[in-house]
Amino acid sequence: MRETFASQAPWFVAGPLLGLCVVAVLALVNGRLGVVGGFSDVVDRVSERSLRLGWKGTFLVGLVGGALLWALVSGGRAEDGYGWLTRTFSDPVVALALLVAGICIGLGAKTAGGCTAGNGLSGNAFGSRAALVATMTFMAVAVAATFVTKWIWGAAL
Amino acid sequence: MTRLAAALVGVVFGFTLAWSGMSDPDVIRAGLLFEDLYLFSFFFAAMATAFVGVQILRRANVRALLTRDRITPETLRPEKRHVGGSILFGLGWAISAACPGPVAAQLGQGMLWSVATIAGIVIGLKIHAARGRARETPEAGARPAPVVGIE
16 A cells, blocks of 8 residues: 555646545535635634634644644655755755745735636636636746746756 | 544545545656556546536535535635736746645655745735735625635
8 A cells, every 4th residue: 555655646647636635625615625725714813822723723723633644654755855945045045935935826816716626627627717717817927937947947847 | 523534535645545545746746747548547537427426416415414414515616816926826836846735745655855945835825814814804794704715
């Protein structure tokens, strides 16, 4: 079993599994699965000095737990490095880059009403035109910006 | 009960993200550079599955199992914010080679770098909330606050 989970899941298994999560949330609580909504929920409750999370917050907690479970089942793959960033820059620069990237992600997704999950998966599955516009925008920008980083820093991967 | 159910779906979601390698920045970056088609195959397979499932639920005209309200997948018309926010989001995705789900999965797997990204996400959400408050203050009470929390 360990070997099954240690190698990358076939996309035609992992993709539908992820898609079914979107269907499950709608069927169970009439909700739209999203991850930024989960972060938002946790941040809001913690600022109110409360830990009584809504379902979006408990979804996020479950997500973190699910990844931990995978690490335990597969024997883990916790690397010290962080992809192209740590191969290209010194640690303080990487920390700053990730902090700035996080700000873009949090502010951007909240403004756009969703992230890759909320707009990209759920919103598109719901047939929301706003989600389609958001998805095409962030896909195009992410691809373009990634190529720019490749050209500037010669970071192939 | 809704909270427990959502947590269980979250476990499946997080496990799948980790198993598919989405928490590995190299996998996402290779996808965005079109060097490996896994990212897009995975994403579109997920979207297609979700789309079919949601449309079946919508046509079945049923009630949600736990909340008992009629299932209403919310659709919105595109506004400027969907483009502007997504441009910013796409930049963050490109730099970190991760989006919110994978970042949370990284944390679960014990990748400490995710703490920096999460700190950024929290700051980003705080900036969004502060901007919302600043907009409302001049006309506080003039009209009800907009309903938030749709993602």
